[in-house]
Amino acid sequence: MAAQAPEMEVPKGAELLQAQADLWRHTLYYLTSMGLRCAVKLGIPTAIHNLGGVSSLADLAAALSIPASKQPFLGRLMRALVTSGVFANGGKNDSGAELFGLNPLSRILVDGVVADEHHSQTSFVLAGTSRHYMEAALGMADWFKKDATGPVPSVFEDVHSASLFDESTAALDPELDALVTDGLAAHDNLGIGTIIRECHDLFKGLESLTDCCGGDGTTARAITKAHPHIKCTVLDLPKVIDKTSADGIVNYVGGDLFHTVPKAQAVMLKLVLHHWSDDDCVKILTQCKNAIPSREEGGKVIVIDIVVEPSLGPVMFEAQTLMDILMLVFTRGRQRSESDWHVLFTKAGFSDYKIVKRLGARGVIEVYK
Structure with missing residues (x-):
C-alpha cells in the first residue's frame, strides 16, 4: 500500500497572492537580464551619457535611431529597467516628460569613456546573457542527474563539450571567446x-x-x-x-x-x-x-x-x-x-x-x- 502523502499547509488570502507575485518575479527574472542585454546592445547607457546623463524618451529614441512606432515599447523597457535598478528615475522635464538617468550601475556600462577606474562592463553582460550561457544554465537539471568519476565537469563543459578560457571556447564560438576574455578582464580590473x-x-x-x-x-x-x-x-x-x-x-x-x-x-x-x-x-x-x-x-x-x-x-x-x-x-x-x-x-x-x-x-x- 502506497504511503499517504503528508498534508501541506496551503497559503491563503494575502499570503497566497504574495506567493504568486514572488513566483512571477523569480520565474521571470531572466527578462530583466534580457532587458539589460537589450539596453547594452542598443547602447542606451552610452546614449544617456552623451545626452548629459539624463534624457527624455523622445531624445533617447532619436539618439538611438529608434523608429517612432517603437518608442512606446522603449518606454516600457526603460520603466522595467528603472524599477530593477539598472537606470535612475530622472524626474520630469519642463514639459512633463519622464526623464531617465544613469546611476552607478549603468555608469559602468558606458562605452568610450577614458577615466581612472572606468572599465566598461558591457562585455561581461553580453557574455553572461549569451545563447551559450543560457543553454548551459538550462542544462543544470540533467547535469545534476549524471554521476561522474574523477573531476566533475562544469555544466558548461557537459552541455557544450568545451571549457571557458581555453582554446575550446574559441572553437565553439570565436565571438563568445572574445566576449568572455574582454568581460573577464573588465570584471577583474574593476x-x-x-x-x-x-x-x-x-x-x-x-x-x-x-x-x-x-x-x-x-x-x-x-x-x-x-x-x-x-x-x-x-x-x-x-x-x-x-x-x-x-x-x-x-x-x-x-x-x-x-x-x-x-x-x-x-x-x-x-x-x-x-x-x-x-x-x-x-x-x-x-x-x-x-x-x-x-x-x-x-x-x-x-x-x-x-x-x-x-x-x-x-x-x-x-x-x-x-x-x-x-x-x-x-x-x-x-x-x-x-x-x-x-x-x-x-x-x-x-x-x-x-x-x-x-x-x-x-x-x-x-x-x-
Missing part, C-alpha cells in the same frame, strides 16, 4: 583603485610583487603608479602575454601558475581562485607559497576574492550566491566563505592569514608562510 586607496598598507614596504593571471598588466600598472618602488611582474598564459606589448613598467612572464610562479616578496591572486576546484586551489597556493619569503622577511600571498558572508546584507549576499551558481555552471570552481578559505590555506601549508578589509562582496586577504 575596483583596483579602491583597493589601493582603502588598503594602502597592503603594498607598504614591498619591493616586488607577482600578479598571477594579471592579463595585460592593468592592475600591476595601477599598483606601480601608486607605489613606484615596487617591481611588478605579471604571470599569465603565453597566449595572453604574447598579445601584450612591453611597456617598460611591468615585467611580463608567460607560464602556468600550476607549475611555477616567479619569485617575489608578495604574490597576488586577484579573482583567480574562484575559477578552480579546492584541489586545484591547493596546488596553485602551494606554488605561490614556494615563490615568497617568510613572513619575517615581508613575504605574503595577497588573495582578493569573494568571501561569502550573509551579514553583508540580503542584496550583497544574493549577489555572492548568484556568483557561486555562475561558477557552478561555467567553471569547476566556487565562491567561498571564510571557513572555506581557512581550509584551503591550511592544506596548502600556510601558517596564518588575516582578512585585511572587506570591500563590497570581496575580501582582501593576506596569507603567510
Whole structure:
C-alpha cells in the first residue's frame, strides 16, 4: 500500500497572492537580464551619457535611431529597467516628460569613456546573457542527474563539450571567446583603485610583487603608479602575454601558475581562485607559497576574492550566491566563505592569514608562510 502523502499547509488570502507575485518575479527574472542585454546592445547607457546623463524618451529614441512606432515599447523597457535598478528615475522635464538617468550601475556600462577606474562592463553582460550561457544554465537539471568519476565537469563543459578560457571556447564560438576574455578582464580590473586607496598598507614596504593571471598588466600598472618602488611582474598564459606589448613598467612572464610562479616578496591572486576546484586551489597556493619569503622577511600571498558572508546584507549576499551558481555552471570552481578559505590555506601549508578589509562582496586577504 502506497504511503499517504503528508498534508501541506496551503497559503491563503494575502499570503497566497504574495506567493504568486514572488513566483512571477523569480520565474521571470531572466527578462530583466534580457532587458539589460537589450539596453547594452542598443547602447542606451552610452546614449544617456552623451545626452548629459539624463534624457527624455523622445531624445533617447532619436539618439538611438529608434523608429517612432517603437518608442512606446522603449518606454516600457526603460520603466522595467528603472524599477530593477539598472537606470535612475530622472524626474520630469519642463514639459512633463519622464526623464531617465544613469546611476552607478549603468555608469559602468558606458562605452568610450577614458577615466581612472572606468572599465566598461558591457562585455561581461553580453557574455553572461549569451545563447551559450543560457543553454548551459538550462542544462543544470540533467547535469545534476549524471554521476561522474574523477573531476566533475562544469555544466558548461557537459552541455557544450568545451571549457571557458581555453582554446575550446574559441572553437565553439570565436565571438563568445572574445566576449568572455574582454568581460573577464573588465570584471577583474574593476575596483583596483579602491583597493589601493582603502588598503594602502597592503603594498607598504614591498619591493616586488607577482600578479598571477594579471592579463595585460592593468592592475600591476595601477599598483606601480601608486607605489613606484615596487617591481611588478605579471604571470599569465603565453597566449595572453604574447598579445601584450612591453611597456617598460611591468615585467611580463608567460607560464602556468600550476607549475611555477616567479619569485617575489608578495604574490597576488586577484579573482583567480574562484575559477578552480579546492584541489586545484591547493596546488596553485602551494606554488605561490614556494615563490615568497617568510613572513619575517615581508613575504605574503595577497588573495582578493569573494568571501561569502550573509551579514553583508540580503542584496550583497544574493549577489555572492548568484556568483557561486555562475561558477557552478561555467567553471569547476566556487565562491567561498571564510571557513572555506581557512581550509584551503591550511592544506596548502600556510601558517596564518588575516582578512585585511572587506570591500563590497570581496575580501582582501593576506596569507603567510
